[in-house]
Amino acid sequence: MNRVREYRRAKKLSQMALAEEIGVARQTINLIENGKYNPSLDLCLKLAWVLDTDLNTLFWRDEDEEE
Amino acid sequence: MKKNKVLKWFFGVQDTVDEYVKKEIGRISTKTVFILFIFELFYVGLTYFFANSGLITDFESYFYLTLFIQFIGIVVIFLGFLMLNFNRKNSIPFEVTNQKERENIISLLKKKYVRSAPISFLIFLSISTVFDFSKNNLFKQMFTLQKMTGAVIWTILFSLIMYSFEKGEIRIAKEMK
Structure with a gap:
């Protein structure tokens, strides 16, 4: 689970602009x-940095997922 | 990076080769290699079996025929399995994120088949010669004026048709918010 969309919208960035910023498609x-792809730690850090937040706020693991 | 350029060229990726694309290429390529291995295993087995069965008398034609079928088989497995898998699951982005590169990539896409005309020419020339069963030397026959003119005409027609097709396939999408 993540809050990438929420933070991206808050920063008024389009998907395209965010992708260009962190160098992905x-x-x-x-x-x-x-939630269809789990990014690498490096990509998570880049996302957190661009979206001005930290990893714990941006990504978390649902208890249901662990089962 | 050179490695990314090779991946872009080989798999037709227009956009950034990021970690997701690399992961998908790796996953589907592994499956394709496994299927190619199974195909080769059975094909070589069958070729060997028929060669020793006493049914074959003209071994030269048998050699060319088996090679040709093997070539077609590999191409069909590669294109059919690998590319269809990529397209079906939308694994490879066929869109361009970087605004600056767009114009350049649109031009490259249009001229994709025109740029690969020498390869098309060689394919047409080889196929038309392989299917000519006049018992002459394969390479002597391949480089005759008649065969080469035919291949040039086919290449020009094919490149023109594919140019028009690719031109119509390019879509300029509006940016999603």
Whole structure:
């Protein structure tokens, strides 16, 4: 689970602009926002840095997912 | 990076080769290699079996035929399995994120088949010669004026048709908010 979409909208960035900022494809941002792709730690850190937040706020693990 | 350029060229990726694209390429390529291995295993087995069965008398034609079928088989497995998998699952982004690169990539996409015309020419020339069963030397026959003119005409027609097709396939999407 993540709050990438929420923070991206708060920063008034489009998926395209965010993708360009961190050097990935727009499709990857879309997949991350929809929870269909788990990004690497490096990418998570880049996202957190661009969106002016920290990893714990941006990403968390649901207890349901662990089962 | 050179490695990314090779991946872009080989898999037709227009956008950034990021970690997701690399992961997908790795996953689907592994499956494709496994299927190619199974195909080769059975194909070589069958070729060996028929060669020793006493049914084959003309071994030269048998050699060319098996090579040709093997080539077609590999191409069909590669294109059919790898590319269809990429397209079906939308694994590879066929869109361009970087605004500056757009114009350049649109031009490259349009001329994709025109740039690969020498390869098309060689493919047409080889296929038309392989299917000519006039028992002459393969390479002597391949470089005759008739075969080469035919291949040039086919290449020009193919490149023109594919140029028009690719031109119509390019879509300029509006940015999603």
